[in-house]
Amino acid sequence: MSIDKRAFTLAEVLITLAIVGIIAAITIPTIVNKYKTTVASTRLKKFYSMMSQAIQLSEIDNGEITTWTKSEGDIKNEDEEYDYAANSKECYNFFVKYIAPYIKYTDIKKTPEKESPVSEMTVKLTDGSTIETHNGQCFDLTYDINGEKLPNKDAQDKYTFLICPIKQYAINNLGGKHFGAMYHNSHAATNRDMALTLCTQYPRYCGALLQFDNWEFKNDYPYKL
Numbered sequence: 679m680s681i682d683k684r685a686f687t688l689a690e691v692l693i694t695l696a697i698v699g700i701i702a703a704i705t706i707p708t709i710v711n712k713y714k715t716t717v718a719s720t721r722l723k724k725f726y727s728m729m730s731q732a733i734q735l736s737e738i739d740n741g742e743i744t745t746w747t748k749s750e751g752d753i754k755n756e757d758e759e760y761d762y763a764a765n766s767k768e769c770y771n772f773f774v775k776y777i778a779p780y781i782k783y784t785d786i787k788k789t790p791e792k793e794s795p796v797s798e799m800t801v802k803l804t805d806g807s808t809i810e811t812h813n814g815q816c817f818d819l820t821y822d823i824n825g826e827k828l829p830n831k832d833a834q835d836k837y838t839f840l841i842c843p844i845k846q847y848a849i850n851n852l853g854g855k856h857f858g859a860m861y862h863n864s865h866a867a868t869n870r871d872m873a874l875t876l877c878t879q880y881p882r883y884c885g886a887l888l889q890f891d892n893w894e895f896k897n898d899y900p901y902k903l
Contacts, residue, residue, distance in 0.1 A: 783801050809821055873886045
């Protein structure tokens with residue numbers, strides 16, 4: 679009896695590896711992007727829910743949100759210049775009184791003054807994500823889904839929200855109560871098409887588009903995570 683022991687030739691092995699490489703090159707980026715968008719969507723939903731619940735609980739203890747104490751816009755010094763210390767203190771006092779008791783976080787630290795007025799304070803949450811705060815017309819919250827990790831860019835891992843006790847100012851208030859994603863001051867994101875246009879032109883306002891889409895990243899989302 680003779681046994682035919684045929685093996686793959688070197689050419690066949692190389693062709694197989696090439697095909698596997700091509701398939702991997704096509705599919706792996708898609709899988710990675712899908713994973714990133716799923717994580718981002720999950721964290722945004724969690725953050726929005728957490729903050730909404732915190733505001734509701736705070737109103738039980740501190741009264742209607744429209745009665746909460748906050749400066750009407752940036753605080754300026756005698757020379758009409760931005761007063762970093764005063765705005766930082768305003769952020770801290772507002773957060774500690776109205777928000778901190780109702781969420782879980784691990785650290786609060788002031789942002790270096792040289793970065794002002796983008797942020798006066800950073801709050802680190804228990805899952806490693808962070809909130810950068812700013813005292814403006816509203817209480818600005820820039821949520822970074824992965825904290826200090828890169829890319830630290832608007833619309834990719836940073837999304838800005840507003841808590842507006844005094845008035846609903848530039849806020850995408852879809853069912854929220856004086857809280858929602860920020861949109862462009864002069865253009866209300868009254869529908870998804872407008873929100874998509876604003877997101878494409880101004881990455882900082884992409885939260886409004888995501889809020890229209892229930893914090894899901896649709897195929898036409900203009901930025902890669």
